[in-house]
Amino acid sequence: MALFDFHSHLLYDVDHGVQERVRMIEIFKRYKAAGFGGICLTPHLFHPTVHTKIENIREHYRTAREDARELGLQTYLGSELYVGSQMELQCMPIASRYALVEFSYKLEPMNLKARLMSLKSQGLDIWVAHVERYEWLGLRSKAMADMQSLGCYLQVNAEDYGSKRVKEFLDAEIVDMIVTDNHGKLDAPSLLSRILDKEALVADRMENIAASLCSDDDIA
Numbered sequence: 078m079a080l081f082d083f084h085s086h087l088l089y090d091v092d093h094g095v096q097e098r099v100r101m102i103e104i105f106k107r108y109k110a111a112g113f114g115g116i117c118l119t120p121h122l123f124h125p126t127v128h129t130k131i132e133n134i135r136e137h138y139r140t141a142r143e144d145a146r147e148l149g150l151q152t153y154l155g156s157e158l159y160v161g162s163q164m165e166l167q168c169m170p171i172a173s174r175y176a177l178v179e180f181s182y183k184l185e186p187m188n189l190k191a192r193l194m195s196l197k198s199q200g201l202d203i204w205v206a207h208v209e210r211y212e213w214l215g216l217r218s219k220a221m222a223d224m225q226s227l228g229c230y231l232q233v234n235a236e237d238y239g240s241k242r243v244k245e246f247l248d249a250e251i252v253d254m255i256v257t258d259n260h261g262k263l264d265a266p267s268l269l270s271r272i273l274d275k276e277a278l279v280a281d282r283m284e285n286i287a288a289s290l291c292s293d294d295d296i297a
């Protein structure tokens with residue numbers, strides 16, 4: 078089965094990822110060449126230091142989806158929701174069912190479990206971005222136990238592969254996805270492809286997740 082990248086900032090001129098459509102297409106071509114069949118486009122939402130042009134998302138996605146389709150790539154629109162101090166959590170779920178979330182690297186969010194449960198109560202399953210980057214998220218921490226009890230899917234970033242933290246999480250077999258979190262790098266797809274060649278368990282889990290995405294992406 079073709080490879081999938083479940084987290085990227087390739088949707089052009091929306092956040093601090095790729096800015097130009099031509100660059101996005103150039104990167105899409107690299108995904109195709111590296112054996113990928115699909116990419117989730119997940120611009121930041123509510124990030125404290127990243128400005129997101131929400132007004133561009135739908136229109137640019139229609140263009141991006143066509144550009145990808147011409148290359149034989151499937152795209153899914155979603156978002157990467159920063160869970161900060163906002164009262165209500167709102168996101169654009171991937172395939173209408175997956176909420177990709179991120180947090181402060183330094184400080185554990187207040188009431189983490191309750192906040193994640195509020196996403197679950199919207200009928201969403203949760204993907205947690207780059208778990209290796211949160212200083213407060215130890216393998217045996219309460220926060221990790223809470224995430225696991227809620228059935229969260231855990232992502233690590235390909236560029237952190239080889240680090241002590243990622244190795245620890247991989248050894249514990251708790252990693253569900255390795256992703257690029259690509260902000261514009263041409264070589265990210267080939268890096269991810271090489272890593273997945275070595276990580277059969279995660280590659281297998283990713284194949285199942287890819288199969289769970291609906292075949293017709295929803296931009297309504």
Ligand SMILES: [Fe+2]
Nearest residue numbers: 084157206258
């Ligand atoms: Fe990201």
